[in-house]
Amino acid sequence: MRKRAASDEATRIRLLEAAGPVFAAQGFHKAKIRDICARAGANVAAVNYHFGDKLGLYTEVLRYSVSAAVLDPGLITGAPEAKLRGFVHMMLDSVFKATRPAWYMKLVLQEMSNPTPAIDELVKEFIRPRYRLLCELIGEMIGQSRNARITQLCAHSVVGQARHYLIANIVIERVWPQFRFTPDELEELTDHITAFSLAGIKAAGKTRKKIRSKSAAWGK
Amino acid sequence: MRKRAASDEATRIRLLEAAGPVFAAQGFHKAKIRDICARAGANVAAVNYHFGDKLGLYTEVLRYSVSAAVLDPGLITGAPEAKLRGFVHMMLDSVFKATRPAWYMKLVLQEMSNPTPAIDELVKEFIRPRYRLLCELIGEMIGQSRNARITQLCAHSVVGQARHYLIANIVIERVWPQFRFTPDELEELTDHITAFSLAGIKAAGKTRKKIRSKSAAWGK
DNA sequence: GCGCGTTTCAAACATCTGTTTTAAACTGGC
DNA sequence: GCCAGTTTAAAACAGATGTTTGAAACGCGC
Numbered sequence: 319m320r321k322r323a324a325s326d327e328a329t330r331i332r333l334l335e336a337a338g339p340v341f342a343a344q345g346f347h348k349a350k351i352r353d354i355c356a357r358a359g360a361n362v363a364a365v366n367y368h369f370g371d372k373l374g375l376y377t378e379v380l381r382y383s384v385s386a387a388v389l390d391p392g393l394i395t396g397a398p399e400a401k402l403r404g405f406v407h408m409m410l411d412s413v414f415k416a417t418r419p420a421w422y423m424k425l426v427l428q429e430m431s432n433p434t435p436a437i438d439e440l441v442k443e444f445i446r447p448r449y450r451l452l453c454e455l456i457g458e459m460i461g462q463s464r465n466a467r468i469t470q471l472c473a474h475s476v477v478g479q480a481r482h483y484l485i486a487n488i489v490i491e492r493v494w495p496q497f498r499f500t501p502d503e504l505e506e507l508t509d510h511i512t513a514f515s516l517a518g519i520k521a522a523g524k525t526r527k528k529i530r531s532k533s534a535a536w537g538k
Numbered sequence: 539m540r541k542r543a544a545s546d547e548a549t550r551i552r553l554l555e556a557a558g559p560v561f562a563a564q565g566f567h568k569a570k571i572r573d574i575c576a577r578a579g580a581n582v583a584a585v586n587y588h589f590g591d592k593l594g595l596y597t598e599v600l601r602y603s604v605s606a607a608v609l610d611p612g613l614i615t616g617a618p619e620a621k622l623r624g625f626v627h628m629m630l631d632s633v634f635k636a637t638r639p640a641w642y643m644k645l646v647l648q649e650m651s652n653p654t655p656a657i658d659e660l661v662k663e664f665i666r667p668r669y670r671l672l673c674e675l676i677g678e679m680i681g682q683s684r685n686a687r688i689t690q691l692c693a694h695s696v697v698g699q700a701r702h703y704l705i706a707n708i709v710i711e712r713v714w715p716q717f718r719f720t721p722d723e724l725e726e727l728t729d730h731i732t733a734f735s736l737a738g739i740k741a742a743g744k745t746r747k748k749i750r751s752k753s754a755a756w757g758k
Numbered sequence: 759g760c761g762c763g764t765t766t767c768a769a770a771c772a773t774c775t776g777t778t779t780t781a782a783a784c785t786g787g788c
Numbered sequence: 789g790c791c792a793g794t795t796t797a798a799a800a801c802a803g804a805t806g807t808t809t810g811a812a813a814c815g816c817g818c
Contacts, residue, residue, distance in 0.1 A: 478700075517738045
């Protein structure tokens with residue numbers, strides 16, 4: 319019996335490459351395996367043969383592209399402000415890039431909106447490390463632990479803003495038709511979210527101190 | 539021929555009342571009309587008889603509950619800061635309220651994430667007026683038009699934050715298990731988003747002025 | 759070139775779910 | 789109390805779509 323050799327996995331690879339953009343654009347449920355197979359030039363049965371079922375393919379797509387170095391949090395370096403911008407940029411950048419690593423963020427956002435059983439692995443392998451990074455960054459800014467409530471609230475404020483633009487396009491284009499996702503406007507948007515959040519984070523840090531001194535004033 | 543009298547619409551009303559929470563919790567596609575009919579104590583054919591099809595029922599549910607005064611932005615009064623908090627509260631409050639008017643916000647958020655053909659009417663009748671209100675509010679704060687880019691960017695920053703908590707619970711509970719949607723924490727969250735946004739908006743106003751004076755310095 | 763495990767393919771299958779059908783039950787007016 | 793129009797009910801229907809089947813094609817080692 320011959321084990322699966324690299325050369326034999328051509329169809330498997332083609333399926334993974336074809337499925338990524340489809341799942342990223344349409345989400346798990348709306349994506350049709352007949353569509354994916356057509357793009358991959360493969361028979362529908364190939365999905366079952368190579369991955370067991372649709373969810374198996376989906377899970378493998380997630381694993382297959384999580385290694386994309388472009389999204390490596392290690393790339394985000396420098397001053398806290400620059401790091402924050404790097405984080406926001408990482409999230410928004412995926413709008414344009416159609417290359418393999420980039421649609422991964424769309425996959426993540428799809429999964430956040432419409433979770434599948436793959437959510438657990440995705441959280442563990444991708445989301446949690448980046449969430450932690452963001453919390454450490456914010457905590458550092460306001461002199462709080464990364465586990466502090468205020469720190470995590472701020473983290474979700476940052477993520478929420480970026481996410482909004484990536485998944486609410488249909489509504490945004492109706493209430494604000496002038497807004498377009500050109501590269502220039504993406505930069506503008508990145509700058510806005512960064513500046514807006516920076517101010518919000520600083521204010522949160524001050525409020526926290528205020529509350530603390532207030533408690534101190536009340537005595538113990 | 540007898541026209542549809544009020545007393546004849548018992549089934550119709552029961553269907554609308556039963557469908558609201560189901561659509562709000564699961565969205566249009568995941569909601570099953572057999573489930574809705576079972577809750578309403580009606581036959582599946584009743585949906586087609588009274589509303590034509592599933593989308594007809596969905597659209598009527600949207601119309602049926604849009605009049606809910608709880609979500610009336612006119613109720614949001616006071617200083618700009620208080621108005622902003624009122625707006626945020628309006629969005630978040632729907633998490634708990636299981637009463638008729640309250641799950642409407644969930645319907646709106648579902649529609650924003652997974653639009654149906656009903657999106658146009660929803661934008662026109664519900665979203666746009668509130669978006670305009672928010673923009674006027676923010677514009678007033680930073681001395682800009684409600685149509686200014688910076689104003690609208692800030693508006694989306696506010697909406698994005700609130701929306702995040704209402705639709706990403708699955709992820710939030712995994713990266714931050716301690717967070718719960720108790721009434722107290724909902725107040726805390728409302729306060730946080732308001733304060734965070736207030737700081738962000740003020741900073742955006744200042745940046746704008748800075749840019750303007752910079753342009754002025756460059757001469758014309 | 760034979761044999762055996764591997765891979766591909768077209769077709770059939772199964773299920774879920776919105777929709778339609780057809781007849782029966784009901785309701786109010788005469 | 790019957791009739792016309794209205795409403796309800798159970799069942800059948802139809803389309804989309806994930807899954808399985810069984811046979812054919814392939815490819816490597818002997």
